[in-house]
Amino acid sequence: xxxxxxxxxxxxxxxxxxxxxxxxxxxxxxxxxxxxxxxxxxxxxxxxxxxxxxxxxxxxxxxxxxxxxxxxxxxxxxxxxxxxxxxxxxxxxxxxxxxxxxxxxxxxxxxxxxxxxxxxxxxxxxxxxxxxxxxxxxxxxxxxxxxxxxxxxxxxxxxxxxxxxxxxxxxxxxxxxxxxxxxxxxxxxxx
Amino acid sequence: xxxxxxxxxxxxxxxxxxxxxxxxxxxxxxxxxxxxxxxxxxxxxxxxxxxxxxxxxxxxxxxxxxxxxxxxxxxxxxxxxxxxxxxxxxxxxxxxxxxxxxxxxxx
Numbered sequence: 001x002x003x004x005x006x007x008x009x010x011x012x013x014x015x016x017x018x019x020x021x022x023x024x025x026x027x028x029x030x031x032x033x034x035x036x037x038x039x040x041x042x043x044x045x046x047x048x049x050x051x052x053x054x055x056x057x058x059x060x061x062x063x064x065x066x067x068x069x070x071x072x073x074x075x076x077x078x079x080x081x082x083x084x085x086x087x088x089x090x091x092x093x094x095x096x097x098x099x100x101x102x103x104x105x106x107x108x109x110x111x112x113x114x115x116x117x118x119x120x121x122x123x124x125x126x127x128x129x130x131x132x133x134x135x136x137x138x139x140x141x142x143x144x145x146x147x148x149x150x151x152x153x154x155x156x157x158x159x160x161x162x163x164x165x166x167x168x169x170x171x172x173x174x175x176x177x178x179x180x181x182x183x184x185x186x187x188x189x190x191x
Numbered sequence: 192x193x194x195x196x197x198x199x200x201x202x203x204x205x206x207x208x209x210x211x212x213x214x215x216x217x218x219x220x221x222x223x224x225x226x227x228x229x230x231x232x233x234x235x236x237x238x239x240x241x242x243x244x245x246x247x248x249x250x251x252x253x254x255x256x257x258x259x260x261x262x263x264x265x266x267x268x269x270x271x272x273x274x275x276x277x278x279x280x281x282x283x284x285x286x287x288x289x290x291x292x293x294x295x296x297x298x
Binding site: 057121 | 196197200203204205206207208209210211214217218220221224225226227228229
């Protein structure tokens with residue numbers, strides 16, 4: 001928590017330097033500090049499409065450079081960046097027509113396979129794909145990226161209640177999908 | 192859902208996320224594409240607008256069209272000069288609106 005507060009202070013100082021004097025070195029530091037998570041967020045949103053994700057990440061940072069004066073400090077800088085990235089993703093998504101037929105299977109092929117994926121992980125990945133897009137997106141931001149519900153609501157421009165509902169429903173669906181594994185584990189423990 | 196189920200789901204979700212991506216030249220590529228200045232300088236735009244307005248005023252000064260059109264419009268006569276002046280004003284307002292919206296979109 002203290003680390004995260006210190007990180008936020010460093011970000012705010014760097015942002016102030018950029019705003020005061022178009023300081024490119026300060027912006028480069030911000031870029032290097034946050035590119036990893038922004039690209040990871042976009043890769044996940046784009047189901048592992050690395051090239052498009054990196055193009056959108058580049059667009060995100062160019063936009064951040066131009067619109068930095070709109071960062072008012074009401075959220076952490078990283079959260080603001082995720083919001084910009086998510087807007088870029090939504091805008092690009094509107095331009096790309098959805099795949100015709102068998103969309104879920106197509107997506108399944110493009111998803112990055114975890115290294116040494118176990119059966120449980122593979123089943124879990126399949127269960128994730130059965131969630132609605134909103135549930136997947138909320139779980140990505142709340143659990144995988146470690147944002148609070150409030151921060152996820154800010155990034156996704158969703159009401160807080162909706163975020164909480166999607167998170168709860170998503171987890172409940174995942175639990176139902178993995179009930180077989182739970183049963184097997186209980187039987188194994190009992191024997 | 193009990194707390195241990197919740198923790199298992201959270202752990203599985205986290206294991207599916209690869210975490211931050213390595214830079215591998217990404218930041219360098221972005222910095223190369225970054226414009227030199229964040230804000231565009233405003234004075235050429237305002238200078239151009241003022242020069243354009245002054246040129247229009249000078250050009251119309253000797254023409255009776257503007258004065259006649261304005262006079263007839265004010266007196267409620269819908270003559271050709273009055274309609275021309277009205278259309279010109281609507282056109283300029285529309286252009287200013289489109290320009291304003293485009294600028295707001297780029298900021």
